[in-house]
Amino acid sequence: MENQEPKIITTEDGSHSVYLPAINESYHSSHGAYKESIHVFFLYGLDAWYARNRGKFPIRIFEVGFGTGLNAWLTLIWAEQNQVPVLYHTIEPYPLEKEIYEALNFTQLDETLTHFNGYFKRLHQMSWDKGMPMTDYFNIKKEKTTLQEVQLYPADLVFFDAFSPKKQPELWTLEMLKKIEDSMNPSAAFVTYCAAGHLKKNLQSLGLSLDEVPGPPGKKEMTRGWKKS
Template sequence: MNKVKIITTGDGSHSLYHEALQETYHNSQGAYREAIHIYMIYGLDSWLARNPRKYPIRIFEVGFGTGLNAWLTLVWAEQNQIPVLYHTIEPFPLEKEIYSQLNYIEHDNGIWHFHKYFEALHNAPWNEGGPVSEYFNFKKDKATLEEAQLYPSDVVFFDAFAPKKQPELWSKDSLQKVVEMIRPSGVFMTYCATGQLKRDLDALGLTVETVPGPPGKKEITRGWKAAKQ
């Protein structure tokens, strides 16, 4: 197990510091705020605006990590009563002594009643799938992107460590594996905004947008797959 330690970010929510990579799991200005801004607002909400009543929504996440994105998506699905099929991969799962201390369920009092699902996501068996709540079906694979079997998806949360830390995940070949399984009108969403990433996504056929980032990050990247002709 790679050694990680809990840190507190600018909005009061926790993140983790990966000592070997010398990298944090989230934006140091605010983990909770970052996840909502990038993956909920600019990712999931944007997809839904273009694809109303196209359910269930199939989501693929690269990097389960702390489970924050998955949990926020579950809350979103339950609040909106929209069915979601969520598939995530993570080759290095966190130990319970770490994830049980994370404070996301305490951070937003408005959704405290969903607290039980955060640990349920972490406790769910690896490499199996099934319902976690009424509107949220969940599968997590203990696998690298290279190893993982991918399924057609509407929304991609690409939340791997930065390209300088894990360049293999951001290679054009890795991106191609992900882009190929995005369904028509689907969206690829990531915090990364490097020029190379944008060029690669463009070359792979996505319409690439640079959109405003959360506090502490000027811009982020979104890519759209064309609608079915």
């Protein structure tokens, strides 16, 4: 019988991802985990939101899918480098085991970020379901729960990083998207790697205005929606 345990794979940009044989899906794009995260959630996510809302803080971010912890770690670095306070709320019903997250190579990819390396492990090791300040500018709450069960806080930016609609259709329904949209502050942004037509149609039906945004390596486009101010 095929081993169904999660295993680490190396993507095209040299960064790791985690592959789940049970659902034949990985946590990040095979075309480059690190580049995908930077492109979707920072270049066209946090950076774009901040350009529109400079001076408004703390920035409240909600992430669907803590996963490997890459987005949370990169957000911590962004907050420290920009000296802008971020309140980060993330959910994950199935946390990675220690032997997996300790073997991920994200902290080895950029020598200029070496002094932030220790925070990656701390993000995984911190207690679930409790908020805490990780640095002067980054406060995080991880919850071991589902999108269906979580109680949402007001959010300025949503990192929707769930598995694909084909693998987790229950997270991409209009009902779940409305739950998120209801929690979004005026002028908040919703970003995801997914560019499915039904997703865009649902977001537009909820009143979000969509941009035409190029996708990360291996994808023609992604999705970014803005809530009205």
